[in-house]
Amino acid sequence: MKTQDTPFRTIVDVPKWTEPMQKGQQFVLLGSCFAQNMGELFQSYGLNVVCNPLGVTYNPESIRIQVEKALERVKNEGQGAGGKEQEDCSGCWYSLAPRPSPPAPLSSLFFFDGLWRSWWAGTRISDADEGRFRETIQVAFRELGEAIRKADWLFLTLGTNVCYRLKESGTTVANCHKVPAANFDEVSLDLETCTKTLCSLVELLREECPHLQIVFTVSPYRYKKYGFHGSQLAKATLLLAVDKVCRLFPKSVRYFPAYELLLDELRDYRFYADDMIHPAPMAVNYIWKRLTESCMDEGMRRYLHDYEPIRRAKKHVAHILPSESHGIAEEGNT
Numbered sequence: 553m554k555t556q557d558t559p560f561r562t563i564v565d566v567p568k569w570t571e572p573m574q575k576g577q578q579f580v581l582l583g584s585c586f587a588q589n590m591g592e593l594f595q596s597y598g599l600n601v602v603c604n605p606l607g608v609t610y611n612p613e614s615i616r617i618q619v620e621k622a623l624e625r626v627k628n629e630g631q632g633a634g635g636k637e638q639e640d641c642s643g644c645w646y647s648l649a650p651r652p653s654p655p656a657p658l659s660s661l662f663f664f665d666g667l668w669r670s671w672w673a674g675t676r677i678s679d680a681d682e683g684r685f686r687e688t689i690q691v692a693f694r695e696l697g698e699a700i701r702k703a704d705w706l707f708l709t710l711g712t713n714v715c716y717r718l719k720e721s722g723t724t725v726a727n728c729h730k731v732p733a734a735n736f737d738e739v740s741l742d743l744e745t746c747t748k749t750l751c752s753l754v755e756l757l758r759e760e761c762p763h764l765q766i767v768f769t770v771s772p773y774r775y776k777k778y779g780f781h782g783s784q785l786a787k788a789t790l791l792l793a794v795d796k797v798c799r800l801f802p803k804s805v806r807y808f809p810a811y812e813l814l815l816d817e818l819r820d821y822r823f824y825a826d827d828m829i830h831p832a833p834m835a836v837n838y839i840w841k842r843l844t845e846s847c848m849d850e851g852m853r854r855y856l857h858d859y860e861p862i863r864r865a866k867k868h869v870a871h872i873l874p875s876e877s878h879g880i881a882e883e884g885n886t
Contacts, residue, residue, distance in 0.1 A: 560724065564817045
């Protein structure tokens with residue numbers, strides 16, 4: 553056997569899409585940290601993309617709630633609702649009225665540790681001023697709803713099947729905002745619940761945006777918090793649920809194997825960041841390369857190639873200029 557015939561890694565097959573992405577199309581990416589990584593790559597090439605306007609989200613229930621409320625808001629405004637909310641639960645987090653599914657974005661507001669926040673948004677969206685925060689959260693939901701309605705492609709990256717629910721109301725939150733753990737129930741969604749949640753989300757999107765193509769990925773990020781065995785069980789649950797949904801909706805839903813590319817093809821700690829948990833930039837770029845090869849048409853790939861010098865120049869300038877984001881708190885895991 554010749555040396556070149558002896559592979560030193562297993563190659564994950566990524567079949568070419570028969571209807572690939574095109575440069576002029578619009579994209580939305582939602583989900584975990586890995587969705588953020590990929591979304592930033594879309595943005596760096598000047599593509600028309602909206603990525604996690606409400607912050608990173610990890611579990612199927614939280615993603616479904618964000619999409620549902622965003623589309624509901626845009627629909628209500630289009631019908632002349634004027635942005636009026638059905639409920640106003642201002643005040644401390646512990647005073648939220650007990651109802652399992654609040655009807656509108658503002659009903660998720662709460663005040664904690666000197667800042668106004670939303671249970672359905674990440675930690676980056678917060679403000680000491682109530683009025684300003686209300687406007688910010690409404691704009692974020694509106695941006696997401698309008699982006700989904702206009703999008704050709706929606707990427708949903710699932711991180712874990714573990715979600716957190718407020719004990720007082722049963723509401724699933726997108727982020728715990730460092731509120732004491734005693735106020736939450738930690739719930740591991742089983743396969744049936746994950747599948748039903750994702751199916752209801754797909755059905756909603758098919759009804760509201762019939763032209764939309766949905767791409768599921770499972771984040772290759774490992775959750776040390778739940779133990780590595782627990783993390784694997786969570787990923788297995790998500791993979792089985794996504795596979796079922798793809799089989800049920802073959803014309804609208806597809807799967808991109810980001811998880812398998814890192815764990816089965818790269819599978820080496822040199823492809824991980826210093827924490828040995830997150831993918832390193834090298835790994836993210838490799839997964840992006842495989843996405844471009846299999847899921848984008850020739851015109852879009854040519855555009856990316858031609859845009860690369862501009863992208864590098866912008867990156868160089870960004871490194872020279874002082875950071876404007878100094879002091880901004882990092883998005884926290886739930």
